[in-house]
Amino acid sequence: MLLKKYICAVSVFIVIIFSLPDVTMALLNDKKQGKWSLIGKAKTQATFRTIDTPDNNQIPIEGGEMISQRNLLMLEFRHDLGELFFGIRSEYYLQGRAFYDGAWDYGPDVFSDAETRRKYVLDNEHEINELEDDIELFMGYIDLTSGPLFARVGRQVISWGEMSTKRILDGINPLDTSSLAVDLLERLVPLDMLRINLLAENVGPFSSLGIDFYYVPGHLEDTIGEDIIDGSPVQPPIGRDLVEYLDDPYSLTSLKQVMTIFDDDIDSDRYGFKFGMMIGDLELNYVNYRTYSDIPVPRINIEKFEDVYLDVLTLLPLLTSGGSMIEAMLDGQKLEVVLETERIDVSGLSFNYYFAPFDMVIRGEAALYEDVPKITPGNVWDLIEGVAPKVHIDFMGDMYDLAEFLEHPLIGPIIQDALGDVRTMELPFTVGDIARYDVLKYGIGFDKNVSCFLNPSAEFMLTFEYVGSKIRDYDERTIIYPWQGENGETLYEPEYTHDFIMLVRTTYFDRQLTPQLVVMYEGKPNALIFIPSLALTMGQWDFECSFFYTASDSYEQEGFLESRDEFSVSMTYNF
Amino acid sequence: MKISIKLFAFAMLMVVLSAGWAFADVAPGDVIDKTNVQKIEGLVPGYIVKWVKAGDMTMKIGKLDYHPMDNLQPAFQDKSNVGRYKIIEHNGLMDVKENKKHPHPHDVKGFPFPEVDTSDPTAPVQMMYNFNFHEYGTWPLHFNDFWLLVSRDGKVKTFEIEAYRIVFDKKATYDHGDVSRFKQPFNYAGTGSLVCNYIDPLKDGLRFVYSPLIRRVKRMSHRLPGSESNFDVYVTPDNAWGGGPRTDIENGRYKFIREQTALVPYLGKKPVTAVKNKNGGYETGFRGTGNKVAIGFEVPGWKGAPWHPDGVIWVKRPVYVIEVTSVNSNYRWGPSEGWIEKDTFAAIFKSNTDVNGNPWTGMYWVRQAFKSDDGKYQDLHFAVQVIVDLKSDKGSVFPNSRREGGFRTVWIKNVQKNLFTRAGFVKFTR
Structure with a gap:
């Protein structure tokens, strides 16, 4: 049965890829009018742990073992309906996905063998069978445009804010944390919502003004993330049973x-608005929304x-x-x-500015998360x-x-x-009332293209960001992390966090080869994360490998990643 | 005896010279391949000669049934702007008559420099403005284009991109703008950009990019390093014309080289009929006209490199040859050489070198004329651009809207102007 599933997944992948002609185009498209097209991608990926996990992890994984083997097929259909009536233009978009993580069937025993998992008090074969694969409509919406009004109705994603790595104002759609192998396109989980924009251009000193409003009806949409398999390698070190x-x-x-x-x-409505303006080279936004907390x-x-x-x-x-x-x-x-998961109100500001003397973009944002529930x-x-x-x-x-x-x-x-x-x-549970705290998050960064002798044919794109946070009315040792220290000890959230992020990327061979390095440093406790990666594009193919390495002297904050260094490879065919 | 030897030598020299002159010329009906490549030497850049010699390219010499100038929009045939404009510091433009720097595109009717005095050191910059203003004259524009990356063995990567372009009203903050989004292949689909620019080279424009991977609109520097290829193909603003940096105009250093006769590629002997659509715009792409160009890799029995288009005729036309470099230290190209058609100021050939002066890319633009039946729209624009990476031996071909599913609507009515704002750009994201 398992073998069949594996063969089936690989066969489908291969058939899709090699049945396509050399002259690669969309799978289907409107050859006369160019109004609709069907495109997609097939991706297969494998991730291996490079070190043994310590005892505070839920399951033991040895260095070299495969922790995910995710196969992904994404298809998207876009159709421009043109002018429907009363001058209203319309377009709809559908994106479907099918995935299967084979590690649960042919990975190490601690993943694939029910008997082995029972040793760790994990009797969840049914859950694995349910969550290891899926076929679904991932996104699907219709756009309606008339004059200064724009509406998007359906399953969609909204991402506000300026930081590239850490989320500050970007808290509307939940993150998919069910697997580290989740594709970037899947990271934000779409929600059924109504989005309305009211726009104006060239009003007084403002080249652009806009109000962006969204509404997620609670009785229709209860998604706050993707379910995680109990005993998944993605879970933080919560201790071993x-x-x-x-x-x-x-x-x-x-x-x-x-x-x-x-x-x-999850049955409450979620909603919010963004008021944005461009004045000169400055873009400024005020954001206010109601959402659900992301850590239950x-x-x-x-x-x-x-x-x-x-x-x-x-x-x-x-x-x-x-x-x-x-x-x-x-x-x-x-x-x-x-x-x-409690409803929280988020309000904040974001800006970006093109600083001409240095030919660089400066970005920043700050947000106040009110009444965030804490353990x-x-x-x-x-x-x-x-x-x-x-x-x-x-x-x-x-x-x-x-x-x-x-x-x-x-x-x-x-x-x-x-x-x-x-x-x-x-x-590790709360009894009685849940403590709530206001949390202030803030970040600033810049992007700059620089020349370097290491690459005479292309520039290096350099991004630097600082992201910090502060818990208001903080008392020491009152908020714990939902994971443990190296010896099973309780870890406490600090009042302040400080993260420094640097991203460097360039391209070689006419943008076909893209090396990238992401470095994150977290102050107090010291944690250093290196993520070097290499992406190669050849025709319709994309190949990528990356390494995730953390050095830390504590399990607090990002330090819990210390025990989960891993190496990942993937190949993707785009059509 | 001495005289007769001198006469003989002179006669032989004349024979050789006359033979040479005879070889370096072509006539309609000639087919140039590696057997008679000497006929085009001097009439095209050296890299074209090399391609023909190598068997990558065959050139059919032809003759147009119309004069290109006669098919430009009437304003661009007009010479009344002679003497009205001049080039000022930082490669800027000034309306001498109105004593106004950097005039708005709506105020410049036709070419600002209909006749270029090549003894003027600013002549190549004048050509650049002529090219730009002709481009603005075609807007507002809505198109669905195709870009093809073709390897030597005929494998093709197809890019489809939809875009709008407008010249803003005079009260607007910026002078002209572009919004675009990729529709395929999947790994680029959804990637969009909003770019707004000024005529004034020293005023920084606006560039936002939407990345579907991070689901976010991100502010970018509006200045591009120029030499980098975008998405594997060499689609950069600087490769869209025969001159230098287009997003960094003030840093371009231009030099006029010569004026000469050249072989200029055209598609078709006659103008294609532009079709007026129900909204009042004119269709010049595949949709509406059925206008399609076949590329070598899809032509049965094709001989030559698979990235060259079929159906091209080469006609003798006068051109200017210019050279340009950038003084921006981030610019990743060395000197570039551009060939500009003398009267229409269209880009015909361009070659780029790397920072060490080694040949990098060679390209040419194939042009096509359009004329509507109602006589209200006529113009000449480029139909296909071919850019060959001389280092990696692969071609980027831009047949634009001349592919199935492609369209190009010029002078569109009721443009959504707010689409060209930061707030409105959200419509182009997903």
């Missing part, structure tokens, strides 16, 4: 067994927990057998953990305290709730002793 940890009833691995994780309800906060939904009535006689045997007191207190109920540190005792009012225990004919029971002078100390060190055991 081993089947033997289940023997300890108070281990985090055991605790997870009494929890069921749900996605949050896992919160134990105590409200959903139903009252439990227990006889103390059911608990006492556990004291001697070493069984799970917590499991007994839950009486078979599972705790509901909701991945909370605050908690422990298992918080969980017990949370459910305590709903756990009722019959002790010698009197009913106590758990809180009272644990304070009972006779039995309380015994039970608390049995629970061991749960008071201090950290829990």
Whole structure:
């Protein structure tokens, strides 16, 4: 079955490629009027880890193992309908995609073998089968234009802001983080929305004025990202569960067994506007929008927990057998953990300016994200305290709730002793209200073409960016990252972040060969990321290889990438 | 005896010279290939002679049924601008009559320099302005063009691009603008650009590029380094005419070389009928006219390099030869040589060298005339451009709208002017 799937994927790829003539054109196009065309690309890609992952990663991957083998087919159809009625011009655009990541079927055992995955308490074959491949309409919209009005209705992407790497104002469409092998075209997940632009040109000192408004109806569109396979190599170092940890009833691995994780309800409208202007060589934009937070906060939904009535006689045997007191207190109920994504308001400014004396473009943006939900540190005792009012225990004919029971002078100390060190055991979930913080993000950068003796035939394009952030009303050690340090320790978000990014690119052999280097440096803690890549274009073919390397002295912020150096190769056929 | 020897030597010299003169000339009906290539020496640039010698190119000498000047728009046949304009500092233009620097394109009717005095050191710059203003005279324009990158073995990479061009109203910030977007191949499809420029060389224009990969409109320097090829093919502003830097005009240094007779390529002996569409514009591309040009790789039995177009006739016409360099240290070309048709100021040939002066690219423009039945539109524009990379031995061919699916509508009505603004450019993104 697996072999068949592999052969099928490769065969389709090859057939598509080699059935095309030498004189490559669109697959289909309107030869008379030039009003419609069907084009596409087929891409196959493989990524290999170059170092072993440490124990804080969910699954062990050895250096040299393949972590993704993504095959992608994208087709797009564009049709200019011309003038429909009342002078309204129209055009529609459809983009479909089909993908299949073969690493889940013929990659290392920790990906492809269900038995091996069960050792890491990952029993999600069904999830893998569901998410490893897909065929869907990725984007699809219709444009309507009349005079100063422009409307785009349908599944689309809007990206505001100026920074090339880190997102500041660009927070409307969620990022697809389900795989590092996702194509650049797929990075932003399209949303069903209505977009309206009102434009004006040459008004007073402004060569251009525009209001860009969008609306995402909550009852139609609930996408906040792509689902990630549990135990995927793309997940940050959230710690490893081993089947033997289940023997300890108070281990985090055991605790997870009494929890069921749900996605949050996404049913609120999202909307926003951008007011933009050009004055002289300066472009200035004011942006305001409502969106959902991109990092969910896992919160134990105590409200959903139903009252439990227990006889103390059911608990006492556990004291001697070493069984799970917590499991007994839950009486078979599972705790509901909701991945909370909260609505947040974003407002900010962006600008770009062509600085003629140096023939360079300066870009900048700043945004205030209001009420961003953050994961605050908690422990298992918080969980017990949370459910305590709903756990009722019959002790010698009197009913106590758990809180009272644990304070009972006779039995309380015994039970608390049995629970061991749960008071201090950290829990990567929030219990109770979610803490919210305002976050200020800002960035500035420039682009400049420079001559260099290394390439007499083409220039080097140099981009430099600084991106920082500040959490307002910050208290030290109050916000944790959803991943762990090298030894499983809790990591805390800092008040400030500072990232410096440099991108250098040039071309050789008439733009056929493009070497590029991206360097990111993050101050405090020190983390240095190198991403050298080489792209080769030959006719309709694109070949690319890249290396992702991180050196860091901590797992905080970008430092968690320290354990995931990888090498990637891809080839693409465009038609 | 001594006299008779001298007479004999003189007679022999005359024979040789006359034979030479006879060889270096052509007549309609001649077919020039490697067997008689000496006939075109001096009439075309050296790289063309090399291509013919190598069997890459065959030239059919012909004669037009019309005079090119007679098919230009009437304003460009008019000579009343003689003496009205002059070239000023930084290769700028001045209207002497109105005492106004950098006149708006709408104010310059026809060629600003209908007669160029080649003894004037600014003569090549005058030719540049003539070329530019003729180009503006064709706008507003909406076209769907094809660019082909052809390898020696006939493999072709096809680019399709849709674009609008306008000359702005006088009250507008900029003087003229372009918006364009790639429609194929897939890896470039959706890439769009908005470019607005001034006539004043010292005023910086505007350039925004939309990249579908980052789904973002990005501000770019409006000045291009010139020599770089775009998207594998040599489509750069500087390769769209016979002179020097077009986005960095003030840094061009021009030199007039000579005036001579040359063989100039044309497509068809007669003007093609431009078709008036229902919106009042004129169609000159495949859509509307069926006007199509076949390229060597698709012509059965084609002999020669696969990037040369079929159906070209070469006619004798007067040309100017100029040389240009850029003083911008970022410019990646060495000296370029351009051949400009004398009366129409159209680019005919251009060769570029690298910074070390080694030959890099050689190109030629094939021209075609159009005339509408109602007599209101007539013009002469380039039909096909061929650029050969002399280093990598591959050709870029631009048959423009003369391919199936191509169109070119000139003088379009009801142009969406806001499309040429930063806010309006969003319509061209996805």
